[in-house]
Amino acid sequence: MNQEPRAIFKYPVATTLLTIVLLYTVFTELMLTGFYPLPKPSVLYTSFCDVYNNYPLKEGFLDTFLLTTVALTFVYLFYKIFGLWLSYIYIHLPAIKHLSNFYKYIPIVFFAGLFIILFDYNYYGEFLFLVMFLIVQLGGVLIKSIENMQQGYFEAYKSLNMDQNLFVKKVLWKGSLVEIKKSLPKVYHKLILVAIGYEYLGLSVGMGKIIKLLIDLQDYYGLFSVMIVMGIYMFVIDRLLDFYSYRTRFWEL
Amino acid sequence: MKLSGLIELENVSYHHENDLGESKIILDDISLRIEANTIVSVIAPKDAGLSSLMKICANLMEPSSGNYKNHINKEIIFLPTEPSTFPWLNVLDNMNVMFKENNEYLTREVLNQVGLDGYEDQFPLESSYSFRVRLALARSIITNPKLIVVDESFKYLVDEDRFDIYEKLKALQKIHNCSFLIGTRNLSEALLLSNRIILLAKDPCSIIDDFEVNFTQDSCVELVNNEDFLQKRNRIIDSYRYYKNHQMYRFTI
Numbered sequence: 001m002n003q004e005p006r007a008i009f010k011y012p013v014a015t016t017l018l019t020i021v022l023l024y025t026v027f028t029e030l031m032l033t034g035f036y037p038l039p040k041p042s043v044l045y046t047s048f049c050d051v052y053n054n055y056p057l058k059e060g061f062l063d064t065f066l067l068t069t070v071a072l073t074f075v076y077l078f079y080k081i082f083g084l085w086l087s088y089i090y091i092h093l094p095a096i097k098h099l100s101n102f103y104k105y106i107p108i109v110f111f112a113g114l115f116i117i118l119f120d121y122n123y124y125g126e127f128l129f130l131v132m133f134l135i136v137q138l139g140g141v142l143i144k145s146i147e148n149m150q151q152g153y154f155e156a157y158k159s160l161n162m163d164q165n166l167f168v169k170k171v172l173w174k175g176s177l178v179e180i181k182k183s184l185p186k187v188y189h190k191l192i193l194v195a196i197g198y199e200y201l202g203l204s205v206g207m208g209k210i211i212k213l214l215i216d217l218q219d220y221y222g223l224f225s226v227m228i229v230m231g232i233y234m235f236v237i238d239r240l241l242d243f244y245s246y247r248t249r250f251w252e253l
Numbered sequence: 254m255k256l257s258g259l260i261e262l263e264n265v266s267y268h269h270e271n272d273l274g275e276s277k278i279i280l281d282d283i284s285l286r287i288e289a290n291t292i293v294s295v296i297a298p299k300d301a302g303l304s305s306l307m308k309i310c311a312n313l314m315e316p317s318s319g320n321y322k323n324h325i326n327k328e329i330i331f332l333p334t335e336p337s338t339f340p341w342l343n344v345l346d347n348m349n350v351m352f353k354e355n356n357e358y359l360t361r362e363v364l365n366q367v368g369l370d371g372y373e374d375q376f377p378l379e380s381s382y383s384f385r386v387r388l389a390l391a392r393s394i395i396t397n398p399k400l401i402v403v404d405e406s407f408k409y410l411v412d413e414d415r416f417d418i419y420e421k422l423k424a425l426q427k428i429h430n431c432s433f434l435i436g437t438r439n440l441s442e443a444l445l446l447s448n449r450i451i452l453l454a455k456d457p458c459s460i461i462d463d464f465e466v467n468f469t470q471d472s473c474v475e476l477v478n479n480e481d482f483l484q485k486r487n488r489i490i491d492s493y494r495y496y497k498n499h500q501m502y503r504f505t506i
Contacts, residue, residue, distance in 0.1 A: 152337030159331035160351040
């Protein structure tokens with residue numbers, strides 16, 4: 001007899017996380033009094049309130065949030081508009097894929113340093129750096145998806161005697177756009193880390209600056225509470241991007 | 254005047270070289286000729302190199318030696334094992350993917366011939382496997398080819414759909430005056446569809462028998478109970494028993 005799976009098995013990640021949080025709260029608040037391998041939830045809450053009141057947390061969070069989301073939206077729209085042409089270029093000039101590999105050979109921290117020196121710790125510098133990072137990341141996804149396109153599609157292209165430009169337009173680009181949409185949550189995770197790293201190095205704006213201040217002042221409980229908030233934020237953004245990506249793949253609904 | 258065949262293979266061999274540089278003979282000295290308005294089935298054991306032979310016949314692969322003569326230029330369509338329909342295009346767009354503009358009248362006519370009329374706006378992944386096979390078949394027919402090479406495209410169909418598609422395929426062949434070259438491991442499929450059956454052996458792949466089949470019934474259900482059908486099937490089984498020290502390959506009967 002087929003039965004609907006119970007909710008606990010339906011959402012294994014959420015169930016596991018909630019269980020860990022519950023156990024952690026019970027152990028640290030009630031059982032392990034006087035011994036704190038990790039800060040208690042009540043201490044974390046107090047620390048977070050301190051950070052909120054004493055540091056420019058709102059401004060920092062807003063800076064990082066705006067810079068990353070605007071950069072992602074900008075580059076995503078760029079690929080939506082020009083992706084077809086980029087696909088044509090790649091088909092006619094496959095050597096271009098080596099451009100997307102340069103992060104492998106030159107560490108990203110070198111580019112971060114270069115932008116910090118060139119733009120003197122301001123928003124424009126970070127925005128341009130994030131845009132460059134995203135163009136390379138999404139370009140890599142585009143190239144990879146074209147290279148890994150199902151063999152059957154290429155056989156159909158040859159067999160149906162399709163015009164190459166028509167094949168790129170109707171098959172390769174549309175298939176690649178699906179992969180770009182699917183990659184958005186993963187790319188955003190990387191983007192947040194890169195943005196925080198840039199801000200940390202540049203000591204300019206955003207969450208990176210706050211993290212740097214917390215480390216310098218050795219406020220580790222504060223740091224831990226900020227990390228938890230960032231984790232929740234990334235989880236929410238991840239779900240939203242995943243939802244967007246899924247909704248736009250209407251044929252899978 | 255004697256009409257020449259659509260395609261001809263003369264002493265065709267195909268060798269495959271692995272990463273270690275070892276060469277393996279896949280096809281050995283195969284000669285065959287496909288005439289106009291026929292359905293020819295090629296039966297081969299598993300891993301015998303049937304797909305390689307089908308791709309060579311469809312002009313998608315070059316033989317290592319021997320001659321491949323194509324008298325119909327690009328009027329050959331290859332139907333792969335997995336129906337390579339594009340999930341982001343609806344049925345109408347999938348059917349017209351090789352044209353700059355959709356030909357709705359012709360599309361509806363061909364869809365009607367494969368039993369998909371009224372499904373123009375549906376997406377392939379919303380539908381069954383049989384639906385996608387029919388769509389791939391219809392897309393092949395719409396280009397008005399002289400020869401359609403089928404590489405085990407019906408092997409994952411359930412019997413109910415299988416018989417219906419066989420009957421539709423036979424009707425399509427008569428309506429469009431095209432030929433089919435069907436690669437299969439299913440003895441009944443070959444007998445139900447073909448005018449001629451070619452048996453291939455394995456290691457290396459070579460022709461061991463080639464005979465005509467002329468059943469008058471169009472209904473598959475009637476055919477499978479026909480005495481002549483059973484005799485022909487036993488002939489195929491006996492041919493394989495006789496070959497290679499009475500070893501019987503595994504086939505779908």
